[in-house]
Amino acid sequence: MKTVLLTGFEPFGGETVNPSWEAARQLDGETIAGARVHARLLPCVFGAALDELYRQLDALRPDVTIAVGQAGGRPDIAVERVAINVDDARFPDNAGRQPIDEPVVANGPAAYFSTLPIKAIVAGLRERGLPATVSQSAGTFVCNHVMYGLLHRGGPRAGFIHLPFLPEQAIRHPGAFSLKLDDCVAALRLAVELSLTRGKDEKREGGTIH
Numbered sequence: 001m002k003t004v005l006l007t008g009f010e011p012f013g014g015e016t017v018n019p020s021w022e023a024a025r026q027l028d029g030e031t032i033a034g035a036r037v038h039a040r041l042l043p044c045v046f047g048a049a050l051d052e053l054y055r056q057l058d059a060l061r062p063d064v065t066i067a068v069g070q071a072g073g074r075p076d077i078a079v080e081r082v083a084i085n086v087d088d089a090r091f092p093d094n095a096g097r098q099p100i101d102e103p104v105v106a107n108g109p110a111a112y113f114s115t116l117p118i119k120a121i122v123a124g125l126r127e128r129g130l131p132a133t134v135s136q137s138a139g140t141f142v143c144n145h146v147m148y149g150l151l152h153r154g155g156p157r158a159g160f161i162h163l164p165f166l167p168e169q170a171i172r173h174p175g176a177f178s179l180k181l182d183d184c185v186a187a188l189r190l191a192v193e194l195s196l197t198r199g200k201d202e203k204r205e206g207g208t209i210h
């Protein structure tokens with residue numbers, strides 16, 4: 001049986017929940033397209049997040065890995081295209097670390113591209129009425145750090161998806177777009193399914209805005 005690793009993050013930045021973990025945990029143990037999903041929680045901490053990710057990759061040897069994070073304030077589900085070799089935090093992580101202009105991996109390449117079928121995922125989400133775009137930057141905080149470290153390790157299909165706030169969070173962020181938990185779960189389920197079943201990605205418009 002194939003194996004899927006789905007990671008979510010603990011809350012950070014003053015939030016009490018993180019949609020990435022709330023959604024990922026709902027899929028733990030589910031079978032999608034003949035593959036078993038394993039959901040795992042990552043700390044929102046530079047270094048420690050990758051240590052935990054690598055432990056899980058060693059233990060599970062997944063065929064598909066999708067790391068998921070919260071991008072509060074984004075207007076949709078952001079299927080990330082690229083991870084860059086930069087840690088540059090605007091505020092401290094959950095362990096008080098705040099790297100500024102440091103590489104994720106010393107002497108590593110400048111960037112890695114997602115190996116998920118990102119355009120197919122965006123198209124699939126839109127067909128189901130879920131707003132999504134390809135994003136050209138996962139930022140320079142812990143999410144980009146994890147995406148870079150994940151792709152640096154190589155191996156089968158892997159990438160990153162950012163989810164917007166949940167409605168209960170958006171109440172405290174006037175004007176911020178939000179997505180209900182059920183929609184976040186449905187989005188991740190579809191992303192997993194397409195990552196397992198699609199070959200090479202489609203060349204099609206992805207509504208790229210970032």
Ligand code: PCA
Pocket residue numbers: 009012018020044068069070071138139140141142143144
């Ligand atoms: N979002 C942060 C880190 C953890 C998370 O869920 C980010 O976008 O870097």
